[in-house]
Amino acid sequence: MSAPERIPPRSVTAADTGADTAAAELLARGELTVRGRIREASNAALFCTIALDGREASCIYKPVAGERPLWDFPDGTLAGREVAAYEVSEAAGWGLVPPTVLRDGPYGEGMCQLWIDVQAEAELLALVEAEEPEPGWKAIGLAEVGGGRTALLVHADDERLRRLAVLDAVINNADRKGGHLLPTPDGRLYGIDHGVTFNVDDKLRTLLWGWAGEPLTAEAVDVLGGLRGALGGPLGERLTGLITPAEIDATRARVDALLTAGVHPEPSGEWPAIPWPPV
16 A cells, blocks of 8 residues: 655645645544644644555644633634634735644544644744844744843845734734744745634734834735725625624724824833743
């Protein structure tokens, strides 16, 4: 018997919708086998393999039954919001979220997401002992490093991160940590862990504040214009059942606000701007 065809994590790109469709079909219809639990996760997160018609891939399965209730996200599920974030990312055409579906599994309905292999040596965040970031970096803020000392926390001035900052503003991401950034060996970047998103209240918490107040790129403006139209059509229909109608309306309002302002959002001052722990 021949070995199953492995689907590499990087087989899905924004430019290859055929590969995206194949990965989504595998995740949705394949046989899911639990291999272990990711113990660092705050909610149940299971490492699995998934196989269909001679194809196989690794994935993460997060059953709804393993979610802890959140007082400030009382509606819907973490799994539904994870899938909704993927749908918005795909509608944007940026492919910033790994293929993600909602499906039944060994422990009931849950989110199933393609596993991504990471380029461990990629530098996206750093602490520097300086008052201003060097060229190629953006300042986030000061961080305590012990002994009464502080250092400047910075992130790379990277167009992939800038796109992700726009996506986070659209989906109202309340938890964009450094550990949720997955650079890959072929130069792509994914963001993961989107369970606390789409709230109707402003809850944007992120490490990607380096462009706050700066004009949006022309590309971002075009993407936001496309999202505004899609939210009133196919995208809005796909989000129905994943998040609430009020959350869909709030997403549309955030897109409108970004287009009206024409700049990256700044911290509101009404909510901690940086998630803790930051990584």
